[in-house]
Amino acid sequence: MKENALNIDSSKCCGCFACKDVCPKDAVTIARDKAGFLYPEIDKEKCISCGLCSRVCAYRNGNDGIKPQKVFAAASKSDAVLMNAASGGIFSVMAAEFVRNGGVVCGSAMSRTENGFEVRHVFADNEADLKRLAGSKYVKSATDGVFREAEDILRSGKKLLFSGTPCQIAALKSYLRKEYEGLITVDLICHGVPSLKLFNDYISFYEKKNSCKVTDFSFRDKSRGQGMNYRITEKSGEKLREKVKNGKLSSYFGMFLKGSTYRKNCYSCPYASEKRVSDITIGDYWGIYQEHSDEISRAGLDNRKGISCVLINTGKGSDFWESISGELNYFESEFQKVAAHNDQLVKPSARAANRKKVLNSYIKDGYKAVDEIYSREIRIKKYPYILEFYMPKSLKRNLKKAAEGLRNKGRK
Ligand SMILES: Cc1cc2nc3c(=O)[nH]c(=O)nc-3n(C[C@H](O)[C@H](O)[C@H](O)COP(=O)(O)OP(=O)(O)OC[C@H]3O[C@@H](n4cnc5c(N)ncnc54)[C@H](O)[C@@H]3O)c2cc1C
CATH class of the missing domain: 3.30.70.3270 (Alpha-Beta Plaits)
Structure with a gap:
């Protein structure tokens, strides 16, 4: 039973x-x-x-975390790292440093299988394997079996860098029940996760609609600048084509960004708070132009390639930050400045009003119903999204600067 x-x-x-x-x-x-x-x-x-x-x-x-000691705006100095990462590539810099010193890294990887995509936490002990861990996967990453393996690694005396959502870090610590000197934990600022089934049904729906097989998928693509563009690799016959698309025009991303499709617990997440459960927290530094317009280029940072916020929460986190900071462009910021543009440092995501309708329709009629609801919702809104996507980068930059100018004028 x-x-x-x-x-x-x-x-x-x-x-x-x-x-x-x-x-x-x-x-x-x-x-x-x-x-x-x-x-x-x-x-x-x-x-x-x-x-x-x-x-x-x-x-x-609940959350027994602590408030960050220091806050930075930062990004990797390497363009190759930046292009593979969701924001400033901080995770990849930390992970590479860790394996170079004989450590093991655990994080989320995505792979295509016969039955769709699989997203799960895996372990890597060399730089080649770390590539799979880079980049955000906006779906629940499976961690069953991972805590046992993490404990074995730590007991064997090896160092472990464990990354994930705050609830996954709290779970690891609770499972281990004791402090390990060789463990560093890195959590993401997280607004919530949809189910893997929903993502795979979205992929099947896309394949049917476009008569193709999706062989690869990247949730964040920066070839058109930093933002919510995704990259999809399609196979039709013998032809393999890589396409970059605006996430706001996709029902999966649209519903994700709106907060319609997360796990139920995400809407009351105890970790969406200033109190952090890891040694280091990383996230996107949204709103950096409003907070630090002068410091960005002075520090050698470029928002088109991605800038992260980094919260140093513990002494261990601080020592590790010192050991990697030579590979980063960065400057010090403040918690309040980051939190002003990143709600999930203050409170859980709001449950979208349409969540019940979206999930009930999905259960009853499959992914097609989710797509239909989204298409109806963005009927008019989609034109500015299309315009934004195809607008030349120089025009986009100038418009952004003009908007900043107006904002700054308003502040004075
Ligand atoms: C589901 C989800 C929600 C997020 N929500 C926010 C948000 O509201 N605000 C914000 O500022 N940032 C958010 N982020 C974090 C952001 O997208 C970047 O991951 C973060 O800024 C780190 O970027 P990076 O360039 O340093 O590293 P990247 O190379 O982009 O990140 C790789 C790291 O992310 C981990 N990771 C990727 N996908 C998952 C997953 N599904 N579950 C657990 N770990 C995962 C990997 O293990 C690795 O540690 C979210 C990320 C995810 C996965």
Whole structure:
């Protein structure tokens, strides 16, 4: 007989599956709800009622994090790193430094399989394997099995850099139950995650509509500058074509950005706060032009290639930051300046008014229904998005500068 393992209220489960990793009887399994979100279930015949699954659940205990000590605006000095990363490539710089010194890095990787895309946390101990970890995947990354492996690595005396969403970092720490000198944790500022099933159904819908097979997908592409463009690689017959598209015109991205498709718990996330659970937090430095228009170019930064905000939360984080800062262009900023443009440092994402309608339609009629709702919603709005995408970069830059000028005038 299978039961919901922890009597879980779905708004209090982040789907980390530390409960599965900790179970000594392998009694916890993974169940998928109709919208594709994964939750733990318990096999009552195997369960010995030891209570470990409940005890390891970090999410129930809330956020015991700390406020950042220092805040920076930063980006890698390497263009190759920047082009592969969602924002300033800080993660790749940290990860490369770590493996060069014999450490192991854990982060989210995406791969195409027979049954669609798989997104899961993997381990890498060399620079070639790190490439898979770079870049944001705007979907839930699976971590079952990962906490056990992380513990084995740390127990063997190796150093581990573990990256992920704040709930994944809190889950790791709760699973380990003790401090390891060799562990560095890096969390992302996170607004929420849709299910992998939704993403794969979106891909199947796209393939059917465009008579092709999608062989690769990158959630952020910077060839047209920093923003929400994505890159999709399609195969039709023998032809392989790479296309860059505006995320705001895609129903998957549109619903993601609006907050219509996240896991239920994301809307009450205890980690969307100034209190951080990791050694270092990284995110996009949205609004940097408003906060630091003079310092950007002085520090050798370029917003078209991506600039990150970096929050140094612990002494360990500070020492590590010192060891990589030579590879970065950066300057010091302030928490309030970053948080002014990044709500998820203050509060969880708001649940979009259409979430129920979107997910119910998806469950009833499949992904096509989600796409239809989005098409109706952006009927008029889509023209400025199209214009923005095809506008020459120089014109875009000049318009941005003019807007900044007006904003600054307004402030004086
Ligand atoms: C689901 C999600 C929501 C986000 N929301 C925000 C936000 O609201 N505000 C903001 O400022 N930034 C957000 N980010 C972070 C942002 O997109 C960049 O990842 C971040 O700025 C780091 O950029 P980078 O260039 O240093 O590293 P990148 O190379 O872009 O990032 C790679 C790192 O991201 C991790 N990662 C990628 N996808 C996932 C995933 N699905 N789950 C867990 N870890 C993942 C990898 O393990 C690796 O550590 C979000 C990222 C994700 C994945």
